[in-house]
Amino acid sequence: MGARILIVEDEPAQVELLEYNLKASGFETDVAMDGEEALLRIRESNPDLVILDWMLPGLSGVEVCRRIRADKSTRRVPIILLTARGEEQDRLRGLDTGADDYVVKPYSPSEVIARVRAVLRRAGTALDEEVIEWADIEMDLGAHKVTRGGKNLHLSPIEFKLLRTLIERPGRVYSREQLLDQVWGQDINVEVRTVDVHVRRLRKVLNENGGDDLIRTVRGEGYAVEKNA
Ligand code: CA
Numbered sequence: 001m002g003a004r005i006l007i008v009e010d011e012p013a014q015v016e017l018l019e020y021n022l023k024a025s026g027f028e029t030d031v032a033m034d035g036e037e038a039l040l041r042i043r044e045s046n047p048d049l050v051i052l053d054w055m056l057p058g059l060s061g062v063e064v065c066r067r068i069r070a071d072k073s074t075r076r077v078p079i080i081l082l083t084a085r086g087e088e089q090d091r092l093r094g095l096d097t098g099a100d101d102y103v104v105k106p107y108s109p110s111e112v113i114a115r116v117r118a119v120l121r122r123a124g125t126a127l128d129e130e131v132i133e134w135a136d137i138e139m140d141l142g143a144h145k146v147t148r149g150g151k152n153l154h155l156s157p158i159e160f161k162l163l164r165t166l167i168e169r170p171g172r173v174y175s176r177e178q179l180l181d182q183v184w185g186q187d188i189n190v191e192v193r194t195v196d197v198h199v200r201r202l203r204k205v206l207n208e209n210g211g212d213d214l215i216r217t218v219r220g221e222g223y224a225v226e227k228n229a
Helices: 012-024 035-045 061-070 087-094 109-123 157-168 176-184 193-206
Strands: 004-008 028-032 049-053 079-084 101-105 131-134 137-140 145-148 151-153 215-218 222-225
Touching: 004 012, 004 035, 012 028, 012 109, 028 035, 035 049, 035 061, 035 176, 049 061, 049 109, 061 079, 079 109, 101 109, 131 157, 137 157, 157 176, 157 193, 157 222, 176 193, 176 222, 193 215
Parallel strands: 004 028, 004 049, 049 079, 079 101
Antiparallel strands: 131 137, 137 145, 145 151, 215 222
């Protein structure tokens, strides 16, 4: 499990190349085939980074970029623009598109991965080799280990992802639908109630050695962990 990357690209072969290489490098991927879909997916699934093609049907990549930056709920997501060699590149250099970086086509997948890592690091997103700490919990993302108060906890992969999602953005309330999307993935058909079942299990494991209940149930909304724990 790694940072979630939204690929916005209309050419299936390019999508396949990016998806394959990002997944092989430990990232999770999501795809939008045009700008409108991209704007929807960004709001719904809150990706860690967007790879955005300049040439899209309908809204151009630059217009999508502008709209992402204009929306308060999405303006902070890092964006890497993909551009064709030629005049676009020159225009891009002189343009304030709001993108964090750009890659010129044809690109090598390893170049894109390197840029993705660099931009994520600059944005302060935890990469897979890192450890996330929150309250008295420590998650070692590389080793897939969790401790609370120094004691090992045994979490299933789903519970691990749930916990990671919640503590990566303390204070943010996730709806059950958002958690389904982020933890189980958008293509999987799971009932919304399943989220409650797994949150219950996660709570039980987190609290097995005592300590405060760290997960907050927000009535009618979903789940969150406190901002200041
Ligand atoms: Ca394209």
